[in-house]
Amino acid sequence: MGDIGERKPKVVIVGAGMAGLAAAHRLQSCSGDILDLVVVEAGDRIGGRIFTSEFSGSRIEMGATWIHGIDGSPVYDMAKKAGALIPDDHGGFPFPFERMDGLRSEPLTVAEGGRVVDASMISRISALFSHLKDLIASGEAGDDSPSVGAFLRRGFQSYLASREIGADWTEAAAFAMYEYGERTYTAVDDLESLDLAAEKEYKEFPGEHITLPGGYSRIPNFLSSRLPAGAIRFGRNVSLIEWRPAGSAGIDPVRIHFEDGGMEYADHAIVTVSLGVLKAGLNVTVDGAPGLAFSPPLPEKKREAIRRLGFGLVNKLFMELKGGGENDRSPFPSLRMAFDPARHVASIPRWIRRTESIFPIHSGSRVLLAWFVGGEAAEIEKMDDDEIIRGIHATLDGFSPPPRAAAAADAAFGKIARIRRSGWGRDPRFLGSYSYVAVGSSGDDQDELAKPLPEGGISPAPLQILFAGEATHRTRYATTHGAFLSGVREADRLIQHYGLRSCGF
Ligand SMILES: Cc1cc2nc3c(=O)[nH]c(=O)nc-3n(C[C@H](O)[C@H](O)[C@H](O)COP(=O)(O)OP(=O)(O)OC[C@H]3O[C@@H](n4cnc5c(N)ncnc54)[C@H](O)[C@@H]3O)c2cc1C
Structure with a gap:
């Protein structure tokens, strides 16, 4: 002692x-x-890496965003004590914050070129992906694949082999879209670098996943307020x-x-x-x-x-839609993007081709969010705002529905006025995300x-x-x-x- x-x-x-x-x-x-x-x-x-900020009249999180499972989580406990579960007053309304309406529901999956992807195909691929992830988490994935990426790819190949009709490119693109989502959770540039055996050791707290009305930064503020001046x-x-x-x-x-x-x-x-x-x-x-x-x-x-x-790199890109007043609701959907490996729309930049989605931070919000991982997350740290906005416009054009729905598309696939992004990779105090x-x-x-x-x-x-x-x-x-x-x-x-x-x- x-x-x-x-x-x-x-x-x-x-x-x-x-x-x-x-x-x-x-x-x-x-x-x-x-x-x-x-x-x-x-x-x-x-x-x-907890850093709450504001953008275009909304509360945003530049870093940590979710409490991953609230049952038994000490962070949830702290959030309650810190008053982070209570929204701030915003002219008689709660201050809008990321995912104040909970997890995204019913995203619209669109294939490069603008075709809305068949919902039954998406639910098949989604069920396949969840099944493969359950096998990983329960340790039933076997020892044949060293990495999460290799295991998922084998699972997808077996699925294709079991089907009598050949896959069209959108099916592979939809599977890749789920892989891109997985890259965001794990911060790996390539899922082939993510150890399979370790994944089954990873634990989450049970219960709901939530974001914080009062902002994540309330928790460190609360902890520091208990320290002597x-x-x-x-x-x-x-x-x-x-x-x-x-x-x-x-x-x-x-x-x-x-x-x-x-x-x-x-x-x-x-x-x-x-x-x-x-x-x-x-x-x-x-x-x-x-x-x-x-x-x-x-x-x-x-x-x-x-x-x-x-140690991986993940960055968040917030985008403000042009037009409308601060309180107007935007019709922009939760857009999930199935990219064509043959680069169907040549103007879509390479640096967004492994991003899963662009979506309003809550339903009706004029602030959109896209997550970038690995090489692309590093790339968006280096570009200037105009270059990023041009690339986002080309992407939205490439995913907008065909001309017959042009009127609706104009409203929904709007243009970007300004952006705000995190830069965890170049910041010498972090040099990455998680x-x-x-x-x-x-x-x-x-x-x-x-x-x-x-x-x-x-x-x-x-x-x-x-x-x-x-x-x-x-x-x-x-x-x-x-x-x-x-x-x-x-x-x-x-x-x-x-x-x-x-x-x-
Ligand atoms: C974009 C992003 C999204 C995320 N999303 C989530 C999420 O939804 N849910 C979740 O649970 N987690 C999420 N995380 C992860 C979470 O933010 C981190 O795991 C956690 O905040 C790390 O805390 P820490 O104290 O270990 O490290 P840090 O927060 O990095 O704290 C280390 C501190 O040390 C300081 N420091 C560094 N070098 C020096 C030095 N040489 N001398 C003195 N001080 C130094 C830094 O400035 C920093 O303040 C996310 C992270 C990022 C970047």
Whole structure:
């Protein structure tokens, strides 16, 4: 057990995202003022990959959007406490927010060129895709395919072989459309890179999936409001953490070096930066490069885990439809796009050809949303607004129904006035969106990443560096609740180390 001597042990939490704030809140409520607690954040806001904003009269989420299952979710619990389930007043109406009408229902699936796809074919493909996903989740997918992508493709080929009539391109395009949706959930550029075995370990909380009327950012705001004034320090970009492996001489505490040349001592550092920042840190060779480095370098097993695990890129593109007043309802449908691999409409840009849909953020909204993943998500970070708007217009033209429905099409497939997009890939504080278990990696790598340092042997200064953050949670990675639980896990490690009473939130 750790000794609380005359000097308060100092804990520095690196990062004020969900994991860092959960750890800080837990330590604060359980240890009172026994520990000296500081959160250092590179940016100028809390929340990290949780970032609520506004666009065209609506509340939007640039990052985390859903609570994935509310039954038993600690994030749902926090959302209730934070008042995030209550909408803000907006001139006597609730402030509009993403999916305030729940999950999208009855999307319109259109094939490239403008033909509405036969509903019975879509329900067949949808049932096939759900069945294949159930097999993956239950572990019945077998060992023949290493990746989710390979398994899904085999399933689709068997389906085609079992049918007496040949498939037309729209059937393959519809299957691909579901695959593109799956890329968004998992953040992988190519489902062939997503490990099949790890998918069955992944757990969701049961119950409804919801978005938050008051905005996701209410949750980090609530957690930080429980910390003493000044506990969070902004603009503190950690570039290097010095620590002492077991067996080395001296009992100096950890030294945390900042990009601006400053330095701070700590007995314990809880590192919550993204896997992208850790990956970049493995390659840091020059001052000022993004990424967090360690001296001595992290043990080889941990470095290997960081290298092997996947960190994907997902970006959201919000588009405001031209015309109409703020309160007018738009007839734009939830449009799902079945792209023709032969590039039927040449003007549709390549960077949207693996996006599943363009849809209003809630029924009747004049704000549309499309999700981009992997290479295309990186591409939309680099383009200027006009180029993106031109590409969206070409896409909408390519999916608008034939001339006989031109009047209706004009109203429904409107033009875009302006856009707003996230840029998680180029932001040096994130360098991506969320983690996944890549082929060649496994849940063991997530456990390895979560191990504190120094490991093994008796150390004069135990638990110098602890690791939290979504990527360190073996079964609930890539989510806000995974991040939250990882922060609590590392706070509890210190609480136990100092023999403090365990406590709740
Ligand atoms: C587009 C998008 C959509 C998503 N959708 C959902 C969803 O619907 N539901 C869901 O549950 N999850 C979703 N997620 C995932 C979820 O947002 C994350 O898993 C979670 O917020 C991660 O929290 P974290 O504390 O682990 O990391 P972060 O939020 O990344 O926090 C780490 C903090 O560390 C700071 N930092 C980085 N480097 C340094 C440094 N060198 N020095 C000091 N500070 C540093 C960062 O600025 C950041 O504030 C989404 C994410 C994205 C990007």
